[in-house]
Amino acid sequence: EKDNDGNLWISSGYGLHHFNTKTNTLSAYKYDRFGTADYARTTLLLNKDSLLIGTNSGLLLLDFTTDKFSKFPYINPDTNLEENLFVSKIVIDSRKNIWVVTEGQLIKRFLLNTGSYVNYNIKNVIDNVFDVFENTDKALYIGTWRSGFKKYNAKDDKFENITDEIGILTSETRVYSIQSGSDSTLWLESEDGLIKFNSSTKASSLFGRSWGFD
Helix, strand or coil: CECCCCCEEEEECCEEEEEECCCCEEEEECHHHCCCCCCEEEEEEEECCEEEEEECCEEEEEECCCCEEEEECEEECCCCEEECCCEEEEEECCCCCEEEEECCCEEEEEECCCCEEEEEECCCCCCCEEEEEECCCCCEEEEECCCCEEEEECCCCEEEEECCCCCCCCCCCCEEEEEECCCCEEEEEECCEEEEEECCCCCEEEECHHHCCC
C-alpha cells in the first residue's frame, strides 16, 4: 500500500513494514506492537493520517500522527459476543463502505463512523470469498470458491449470482481474482482459465488450456 508521501506499507507474517522511498530504508513494526495480532495480512490507506490493517486477530488502525495502533472490536450481531476476525482482504468502495473478507465463509461491511459491522451470512450463499472489486461503474463484484461470480445489489443489500447462457459463468465457477480492462470489461482468474466478462452486455468468453492457461 502506498501512502500520500509515496512510501510503501508492506504486510507480512513478521508484522507491518514501512519502506521510505526517499531514503530507501525499511523499518519494521514487529508483532509485539500489534498486541494480540501475530501478523499483518492486508492494508488499506483510509486517509493521509491513518492506515487500516487486517490481521489474524481482527482490524487495527495505525494513526500516523501518533504512531500508535488501536483495535476495532468485532461484535458478532448473531451472538452479540466479541470475536476475532482472520482478515484476508480489505476494500473501500466509492460509497465509503469498507468490505472485510475473512477466512471461511464470511464477508462483512464495516461502518467506520459507528465501528459496527453488517454481516452477510454466507452459509449456502457465498462459499469462501477470494476477491472483492469495484468497477469504474461503481458496481461491486466478488469472486468465490464454489459459489460463482457475484454482484452486490445495493438497493436490496444482497449479492446476486452472475451466469451466462453458454456455461462459462455458472453458479459454481471458482473466481480467484478480478481486474478491470478497457471500458466495461472485467478479467476474471478462474479454475478454468482467464474469463473476459463484459459488464454491460453480460457476455463472457474463456481463454483456457488452448491459450496456455491451466
